[in-house]
Amino acid sequence: MPICSYCDQDKAATREHIIPSWYYQHDPSPDDVGFMERAKGKIVKTELVIRDVCGDCNNGSLSELDAYGKELFLSHLARYVFKDSSESLCYDYERLVRWLLKISYNSARAHDSDTEILAQYKKIILGEQALPASVILRLRTIAPATHGVYAVFPANKDSVIADRPAWFRVGVFRVKKFDSMYWAFRHITINSYSFLLYVPDLSSSHASSEADSLMSAVAAENDGSILINSTGRLVVPEPRIDSISFNMNHIGQFPITYKVVESNVIKTALDNQFGLVNYWIDRKDIEEQNISNALAFLNDLTSSREVCMGLKERLELSVHGYNDDSREIYEIPEVIAFLRALNEAWPYWMLFQHPEFTWLQVMAVCLCSPTRTKDGKVAFDHEEMSELMTKWFCSLNELCHKFAISLTVNKRVSAQAQSILTKGLV
Ligand SMILES: [Zn+2]
Structure with missing residues (x-):
């Protein structure tokens, strides 16, 4: 029997969704597709699952985290953020970070990427170990797009809407001017909300000694993101980008899948x-x-x-x-x-x-x-x-x-x- 990727025990494996299944059930529109980088040349239209999690973990702690994610989605994340929105986000800091870590760790295993760092967090995700203060979480937002004559812009509430950020995406991002092997970066982007997770390698002191230079590099990027702290409430930052422009940036990294180049x-x-x-x-x-x-x-x-x-x-x-x-x-x-x-x-x-x-x-x-x-x-x-x-x-x-x-x-x-x-x- 396989070893469970969370509790390390030898138990029967079950299907664990990378993108929570309630998201598809919420709005099963034919345009919403799961995006899996590994599938070359095509966009996978099925729900993405991995099969290395035991039933106890899957139906216990992990499903509690998903229930929290769903609650947050229905109460906040399902609403699009416009340029003139004034939204607040109320959240349970620890559950939010653990839920995002879980999504990141699942996606990392599916793509064989950064598993070394993210696997250090399995007991933290299960709630058996305390969440380290060194994990950093930030939030940026993406507005629905409206268009002018030659360009698209972040929409206001009363704008004519050209496109909406209706998606659930997990991916890597990078921080310009910061190059380290001791941090893993994941964005978990759910409709207008793009959560940026900065995950340090816990196995050495390298990551923590780099924390200051990471923070300066993040500040220098000035991307409109704000820190999510443990107070549990924040004013949602104004979107600087619209869904079409955000998508174009993403497409630039996946030219074959989207048939942008013909080599x-x-x-x-x-x-x-x-x-x-x-x-x-x-x-x-x-x-x-x-x-x-x-x-x-x-x-x-x-x-x-x-x-x-x-x-x-x-x-x-x-x-x-x-x-x-x-x-x-x-x-x-x-x-x-x-x-x-x-x-x-x-x-x-x-x-x-x-x-x-x-x-x-x-x-x-x-x-x-x-x-x-x-x-x-x-x-x-x-x-x-x-x-x-x-x-x-x-x-x-x-x-x-x-x-x-x-x-x-x-x-x-x-x-x-x-x-x-x-x-x-x-
Ligand atoms: Zn398990």
């Missing part, structure tokens, strides 16, 4: 159920020192979070057309020059490298002044190698920050890269 190579690769995507670098391009073909493909890989997540750990490259050449790839000067230029322009190999293949090692050897030793092995410059590693790890972190890719993925990919790079080398 056949990437689409075919994403649809391909087999793991490996092999890209051939052509001898003709190498002889002409023309990196543009390879670079166009590589730039597509890093064009959005969706493509990154779909193709991470799936790529292998190879150099083609030198079979008749008796030299090894790393002994051919034009190959080295080509790879050097490519690596200058696009250093994000680590995230995409298939763990069972060796392109990273080929690159590393070629770029670090390789020489063949007397016993037929390859020697390389260790200082250059160390600089190259730094560059690759920084590039991986840059991507993870840009697209809010989790620490779990970052660590796994880093370990795989280490193991590929050290395999059989001098």
